[in-house]
Amino acid sequence: MRRVIAIGLTVLAAQLAASSPRAATGTIQFGGLIDGICTIVVGVSGALDISADGLTISTDYGYPATAVVTTTGTGFDLSVGTPSVFDTAPTDGNTGVTFQTSYTTTGITTVSGILGGVATALGIGITNVSVDLSASRSDVFPSGTYGAETTITCE
Amino acid sequence: MRIDGHMRMSAPIFFRAAAVALLLALSAEGGAAQSMSPMRGTVTSYSDEFALKVYPRNVYPHRIMMEVRAYDQDFRPIQALIWPRQFWLAAENARPVTVLIPFEGAGERRVRVCAESVPVGGTQGNVRTQICGKFLARRVR
Numbered sequence: 001m002r003r004v005i006a007i008g009l010t011v012l013a014a015q016l017a018a019s020s021p022r023a024a025t026g027t028i029q030f031g032g033l034i035d036g037i038c039t040i041v042v043g044v045s046g047a048l049d050i051s052a053d054g055l056t057i058s059t060d061y062g063y064p065a066t067a068v069v070t071t072t073g074t075g076f077d078l079s080v081g082t083p084s085v086f087d088t089a090p091t092d093g094n095t096g097v098t099f100q101t102s103y104t105t106t107g108i109t110t111v112s113g114i115l116g117g118v119a120t121a122l123g124i125g126i127t128n129v130s131v132d133l134s135a136s137r138s139d140v141f142p143s144g145t146y147g148a149e150t151t152i153t154c155e
Numbered sequence: 156m157r158i159d160g161h162m163r164m165s166a167p168i169f170f171r172a173a174a175v176a177l178l179l180a181l182s183a184e185g186g187a188a189q190s191m192s193p194m195r196g197t198v199t200s201y202s203d204e205f206a207l208k209v210y211p212r213n214v215y216p217h218r219i220m221m222e223v224r225a226y227d228q229d230f231r232p233i234q235a236l237i238w239p240r241q242f243w244l245a246a247e248n249a250r251p252v253t254v255l256i257p258f259e260g261a262g263e264r265r266v267r268v269c270a271e272s273v274p275v276g277g278t279q280g281n282v283r284t285q286i287c288g289k290f291l292a293r294r295v296r
Contacts, residue, residue: 035192035193035194035195036194036195037190037191037192037193037194038190038191038194038286039189039190039212039214039286040189040190040284040286041214041215042272042282042284045281045282046282065282067282067284075195076194081283081285087281131282147281148281149274149281149282149283150281150282150283151271151282151283151284151285152282152283152284152285153269153284153285153286153287154284154285154286154287155194155267155269155285155286155287155288155289
């Protein structure tokens with residue numbers, strides 16, 4: 001009997017030691033300077049088609065290119081470049097052509113019909129961008145395959 | 156775009172909608188998405204050149220071709236040693252790119268370093284994306 005009591009007291013003492021207030025706690029800090037960044041995700045490439053009088057090739061007759069721009073900080077601007085020639089065009093298709101781009105945004109930043117070279121300050125978050133391209137000249141465009149490239153810039 | 160005449164080609168609405176849907180589906184495979192960090196910074200250099208390290212990132216679920224270019228504050232291309240200049244970047248990955256730019260006699264220089272997507276495959280309305288960081292470099296004499 002004495003032996004059983006001795007073992008029981010030993011176990012009790014061990015448990016008390018394990019839960020004694022000698023255990024300490026601490027706090028570890030984490031920190032960092034997170035720079036703002038800008039992300040562009042291209043959606044649909046634009047489709048061009050020709051006007052009834054044959055003098056304008058534009059996404060107005062097809063559909064615009066789209067992209068989603070996401071920013072995580074302030075101070076970022078959006079702009080769209082304007083091509084100077086068609087990358088792909090039939091013979092004489094690039095003669096005397098004037099290009100124009102414009103863009104419209106929805107989401108955290110909302111503007112409409114802004115000329116490509118004009119920068120727009122972006123809000124923090126997601127901005128949906130729709131880009132229109134138009135090419136015109138005084139003569140009708142010859143038939144053939146046309147292609148042009150525009151640049152969406154976030155800086 | 157193929158223009159077969161001077162009149163606008165009018166397709167039935169159904170086929171137009173189908174074409175748009177197809178393009179949307181294709182764009183999920185063929186689009187380009189990117190970011191870059193840092194996008195702002197000031198560096199100090201004791202030599203005739205200054206170095207920047209940027210991390211272009213492909214946030215898309217497939218690899219894309221990217222190119223890094225350097226411009227001055229007026230967006231004119233400038234001389235710079237960029238390594239690597241053009242590269243494939245795996246899905247959801249970033250990689251360091253080192254940019255070495257001369258001061259060209261100036262005491263400070265404001266530059267843009269841009270990560271640009273390279274469109275692969277030709278469509279009529281390709282979009283190139285350009286993420287530009289703005290950096291100020293000061294030379295200590």
